[in-house]
Amino acid sequence: MKQYTQNRVRAMLMVALLCAVGIVRAQPPRGPLVVSPQVNADKSVTFRYLAPSASDVKLGAQFEKAPVPMTKDAQGIWSVTVGPVKPDIYPYSFSVDGITVMDPANVAFFPNERFKASLVDIPGDTPLIHSLKDVPHGSVSYEYYPSVEGTTGSLVVYTPPGYDKNPKAKYPVYYLISGTTDTEETFFKVGHTNLILDNLIAEGKAKPMVIVMPNGNIAARLAEQKGGSKPADPIGRDNPEAVKRANDFGADLTGNIIPYIEKNYRTLANRENRAIGGFSRGGGQTLRTAFSNMDKFAWVCAYSAYLSPTEMERSYSPIVTNVANTNKQLKLLWVSVGSDDFLYKGTVEFMDYLKAKNVNYKSLITDGGHTWMNVKTYVAATTPLLFQP
């Protein structure tokens, strides 16, 4: 009788859960508890997905070169164990009869405007730099700021450990812009930027700093909303639309975001204490914004991004014609890329261009592609350089 009651309560809860999202009844109620992903002691990972009626389920994961077939058990749970996998955080999804889905059993997700993926975190034998360790933690805050006139934007702000306990301390600020179709949450949720900084600060390797994570597409989006138009396609790096979006973002950053931050956080408000960086499209926006605002930023980091020599000559010629001034003003110009990145060639061309023009820069070429595994590496490599004498 007791078991009957429990089952009844459980069934009612299942119905409530399914009702809660208006799930279509074509799917049977979810019975068994699905545990996924399950990281095993040998660093292999077991993925599971419940789909009794599906005929083909595959795992797509960024540590695999090709989709991995999964197999179905008697309960209708598809699973596969892969690896051992090199410790890192990877996006993955399932392909269920050709339909891409996130892992319903996993709360860790990849914030993005265009695709949905889950995240799996394979820990190292010794904790990796992006791991949650037993060190003092900063805070990550979601904030609203007055953006494009008459609109409100949102951004994510990291404050270092001790920020609230030192009411007189002021901090330098790193403005860090996410990539194409990423959101203001991506550097936090996928990049673990807060944990990387917590760990570097605990080791004495990075200066305590505020990190401001805006959405590189927000100014264009808000302008579209305000104008009553549908969102335009945010894809693109070099076309006029992408350049316009980069410039809209730059205007929002310098005109709205920086004033908001400097009014509401205890910051050192001068160029020597402002850095700007970004990944992919955000890296392009970084370079364009920095080269247009040399009075505002002294530290510049492009992760997997570049500007073409053509655009440099056309739009930013003072950077290379007055190279002595550039080298004096920029405390750091950083360019990094993975050797398998589809932007590798363009990025190396950009480095060669800077070198030919005697512009000082630092660079890092890593293995791998246009991935957030590499972004974490670049964040960990660059933040120790920022705001140092």
Add this chain to the structure above:
Amino acid sequence: MKQYTQNRVRAMLMVALLCAVGIVRAQPPRGPLVVSPQVNADKSVTFRYLAPSASDVKLGAQFEKAPVPMTKDAQGIWSVTVGPVKPDIYPYSFSVDGITVMDPANVAFFPNERFKASLVDIPGDTPLIHSLKDVPHGSVSYEYYPSVEGTTGSLVVYTPPGYDKNPKAKYPVYYLISGTTDTEETFFKVGHTNLILDNLIAEGKAKPMVIVMPNGNIAARLAEQKGGSKPADPIGRDNPEAVKRANDFGADLTGNIIPYIEKNYRTLANRENRAIGGFSRGGGQTLRTAFSNMDKFAWVCAYSAYLSPTEMERSYSPIVTNVANTNKQLKLLWVSVGSDDFLYKGTVEFMDYLKAKNVNYKSLITDGGHTWMNVKTYVAATTPLLFQP
């Protein structure tokens, strides 16, 4: 030629995006920009999903009683326009050949351990209480705290507008626990608790307060992780496992979370300035924790939740045997539920029990079911009552 280059860059970016999540090539590259959801001026909503190869796509939305078939256009985009829809925030998902998926074009999502859904926000003619308005905004911070010994938990904390500008002010605290399979993010991302409070505070209707949003399942999860065991099924309200989880949570709240908050935030640290509330399982945890810790909380809110008379008699008899003391100590005991909620009957039984025992309580019966639309209503109804003389 220029168009060719743009298309090539676009194609490369598409490949990069798809590679970025290891998407299986069974799906064609996503060409057209899909805009979804699109809220129209007449409050109808157009939903779109790209699936050229699918044979059946339906919308499942909490404002619809049954799945709504969608139709495919020449580009392979399935769409449907529904409504006008009553202004509110609703979860929805698509059923694609029977597979439930989030809306890939929408960044607004429902944080949950067991299902994935997107969110659509239909604004009112005058802004609703959970809308982003042009009023001073508080902050929402993600924090780490020392939880079950040797583990670190995460929680979300709202601080009201002006918190950072008034370094000597101290605030009352509302501990607000999410429902079954919800996470610490759900009251923020789905419940818009921060915006409700911003608006109520701006109107002078609620006292500025800190709101702490823990994950009602975290203590049990962390204990399982620490013990090396797989997660147990978190479904259930009244069974011994659910009661154990509620008690584990209560111990984490009083032993770890409250000390962390009172050390790191400027709080009024006494029972008259502590409230506890929650939805569904979190409401059950609220009642159990409050009735076990009458020295710690004076304000208690159960949203769509109850304890059975049997459990009251067995575990919390002092609440009803010393009713004069209960009524003196509890500044507020609130119970609310929707008339279509599957917990309606149990909740009304609980109210009747309290009434029969002369325990003072306030109640609200609304339309609707076990939904986050109702949770927002209950948050907006109760927070003005908290910490008032």
